[in-house]
Amino acid sequence: MQDSNQVHTETVLGVHFFTGDVHAAVSRMLQGGLLVVPAAPALKDLQTQPAYRQALLEADLVIPDSAFMVLVWNYMIAPRLRRPQLRRLSGLEYLRALLERSEVRVPGSTFWIMAGERPASLNLAWLAQQGITVPVSHVYHAPMYGAADAVALTDPALLEVLDRVRPAHIIVTIGGGTQERLGLYLRRNLKYVPGIHCIGAAIAFLSGDQAAIPVWADRLYLGWLLRVIDEPKRYGPRYWAARHLLQLMLRYGAGLPPLLVSRPAA
Template sequence: MKSKTINIIGLDFFNGEVDEVVSALEEGGLFVFPSGPGLATIKTDEKYHQSLKAADLVIADSGYMALLWNLTQKEKINRVSGLEFISAFLSDTEIQKNSNILLVNPSKKEADINLSYLQQCGFSLTEYNSYLAPFYDKERIEDVELLRTIEEKKPKYVLVNLGGGVQEILGAYLKENLSYKPAIICTGAAIAFMTGEQANIPDWADKLFLGWLVRCVEKPNLYIPRYLAAIKLISLMYKYQASPKVI
């Protein structure tokens, strides 16, 4: 897919509409939706940084980053949130009809909830379409069993529902080691917003880049420290604009 991109902190972010992202899945590859807190770590987490660089499409999911960029730059970035994407992906009739998906889930509970939700959406899925991920060592995020499972089942879409900083590295590992090119989609908690396992973010809040606020109100102890850490992104963006070689 030849897409228009904008380079922000050394990464080429896709600058288009959600339907273009869904269409791009046909070509396969690695699709990442990095968060603001995640982007703030790219100078200290080299593996995470390299996994973002390995992606075929880096989508501007972070409302915080998009807002900072659009307030300070002439050329604007169009934010496509993980929630907006997953909604478009799950409502696509061709994808529903195909149902050739493997879900990579963090727990049996979430696997059951996600399968049930997708079945309600019109997908013909069973436990065959679900893989329960182990607890990965952050220093070595590899999974030979997952590779074997994907090679055996040959899904067209691999939907990785794990935490940021892990799923992207795992996705880059899969892309490098698989013998074919499925669409590896790293949307993390996005599906949990749909199932109700995480805060219900209204469309208006998502469009106004306020999803972070909804999450902070629901679980302040978890999310307030996480988003405060993302403040580093301000200085990172400033330094990169002043001297692109710093990243």
């Protein structure tokens, strides 16, 4: 469970979002623990995805990556509740700062969980260009864990590898909604406490696996738009569905929404 005495946070929808700068976030995570970077399309399911919800509540650091959430909070919720505004901290900004630290540039210090062979190839090539060598033993191709939250996410093979090689940092680059569940599974079951960084597609914006997002676009909250322009059929519906987060925030504000448990089919 996150210790709010260690970091400054602001509570949105019952989740403690980090309010410091990127360097403070990286310094905290170099001590170990679970970091998650929830995006609006996944946050909207906070009431219906119990394992995802629990991952956000148990994470050691939750950074406010969602531009939509930050804007709604700052201009519609915070003034009404007389609460401080949030400063957006994107997963891309966090990853850039993390990879600048000497601790994570040592070969074997990081273990990368990749979404497949093509993303892994592009990501590893980009890391090599940055002077970061990742041994083959420290790359894992994630299986299809299943999108349904009711499916218990387990991966004994991954646990065995991690407990054997014991990297200081595990960087998870798979999809939002799944990576948080995987991060929580690792946090609960590993025999030691590494830094578990669930940064999702952040590295894909740098490696060429997805649409390139320059620093200026990230700072102007335009990353989502570049992704939609690049792959409209894939990301258009996803970001359109994120509009439901507005209703959730207007109704519950800082409070944790009740969990809606659907009845099993007869």
